[in-house]
Amino acid sequence: MKQDDWRSAFNSECERLDKHLESQRYFLRSTMGIASFLVIGFGALALFLLGSSISELKQEVITVAQAAVQREINTQADNASELAKIGRDLRNAKAIYEDSKAAIEALSYVKDAESIDERDPSGAYTRLSEIEAKYYQKDDIVPTPEDRAAALALLEKIIESSRAGIAEPNLIFNAAVSASRLNFHSQAVQLAVLAEYWQSTTAHRVLVAEFSHLYGRSYKFDGDEIKQDEGSPEDVRANSWKQLEDILVSMPRQESEQAYSRAFNMATRSRGAGSYEQLIALIEASLSAKPDRVTSYALANLAQLYSMQGDADWRQKYWETADLAIDKLREESPATSWYEHTLRDLLKSSDAISERDEMIKRLARIQPDNT
Numbered sequence: 001m002k003q004d005d006w007r008s009a010f011n012s013e014c015e016r017l018d019k020h021l022e023s024q025r026y027f028l029r030s031t032m033g034i035a036s037f038l039v040i041g042f043g044a045l046a047l048f049l050l051g052s053s054i055s056e057l058k059q060e061v062i063t064v065a066q067a068a069v070q071r072e073i074n075t076q077a078d079n080a081s082e083l084a085k086i087g088r089d090l091r092n093a094k095a096i097y098e099d100s101k102a103a104i105e106a107l108s109y110v111k112d113a114e115s116i117d118e119r120d121p122s123g124a125y126t127r128l129s130e131i132e133a134k135y136y137q138k139d140d141i142v143p144t145p146e147d148r149a150a151a152l153a154l155l156e157k158i159i160e161s162s163r164a165g166i167a168e169p170n171l172i173f174n175a176a177v178s179a180s181r182l183n184f185h186s187q188a189v190q191l192a193v194l195a196e197y198w199q200s201t202t203a204h205r206v207l208v209a210e211f212s213h214l215y216g217r218s219y220k221f222d223g224d225e226i227k228q229d230e231g232s233p234e235d236v237r238a239n240s241w242k243q244l245e246d247i248l249v250s251m252p253r254q255e256s257e258q259a260y261s262r263a264f265n266m267a268t269r270s271r272g273a274g275s276y277e278q279l280i281a282l283i284e285a286s287l288s289a290k291p292d293r294v295t296s297y298a299l300a301n302l303a304q305l306y307s308m309q310g311d312a313d314w315r316q317k318y319w320e321t322a323d324l325a326i327d328k329l330r331e332e333s334p335a336t337s338w339y340e341h342t343l344r345d346l347l348k349s350s351d352a353i354s355e356r357d358e359m360i361k362r363l364a365r366i367q368p369d370n371t
Helices: 003-022 032-049 054-076 080-114 121-135 145-163 169-181 185-198 202-215 233-250 253-269 275-289 296-309 314-331 339-352 356-363
Strands: 219-221 226-228
Touching: 121 145, 121 169, 145 169, 145 185, 169 185, 169 202, 185 202, 185 219, 185 226, 202 233, 202 253, 233 253, 233 275, 253 275, 253 296, 275 296, 296 314, 296 339, 314 339, 314 356, 339 356
Parallel strands: none
Antiparallel strands: 219 226
16 A cells, blocks of 8 residues: 555544544643643654654653653742642643553554555455454444544555455455445445456445445546546435446346345435335336246345335235245245345334234244244
């Protein structure tokens, strides 16, 4: 990865760190010596990027802090009350120093990302996965600025190796999903585009459509540079829905599960734009034109869409389609990738309409132990 590119991407995360700690040091602004210590402490980030070691940075921060404390004692400690005030300030400064020290130490992880061999992007993805595991599906835990900085550096490393054609397409795909889970929207779309460029499977194509639709931005890769397309978020979302329609019409049956799953996600996120109706129409058209290509999973999605659409005859349509899904499931092999997911989604949608017991009775037509 180019040094300048990394620094540019990392600068934005440094700003996040500075803002995070700014609120904690406001009360020291009247104490010039200690305020200077904090300013220099954050200025040490620049020295870090220029090659200073963590131990050197720690020593510099400690030295500056000690000098600031001595100045305060010499100039302000005229009486006991002043000494008491300085003591309180120093205790507050110590807490802030601990935050600052942790932030600087975390940068060693970021800097280490720069040393990862671009011929081995799996190392960067392994470290990214470790960060993701700390926060994914843990809504009560917010990623620290330090972890976000590290994740961003690792993602930029993976993007660079992906542009060079070094990373495996499936690794790029997984990194795109990780980027999305960590709320790095631009990197998520870029990685999805790169995965599709190197291996244009249905799963990779539909991920590009979903992320472009979700984040309202799209990119093109020409084999060398990756550039963001012009156009409003509304235009991007309209184009991504058209891409999805093309995928659903042309995809191989065996690759349809992820396509329908991500299409369902897109429809539920933008239901106000008539996407329920659009996806319903697409599945209905496929069922009419090529019924053998429509899987039980697609029918389970269609049944759920009818219930969520809520038309006057939704209940009738729901059960008619659910029965079609169950009948199709009886014909399909339990070894298909979507078999268990179809069962799960039928039970989930029946739960939503308080009809789980009825669904279990109907699923008994397959095998009682499948429920």
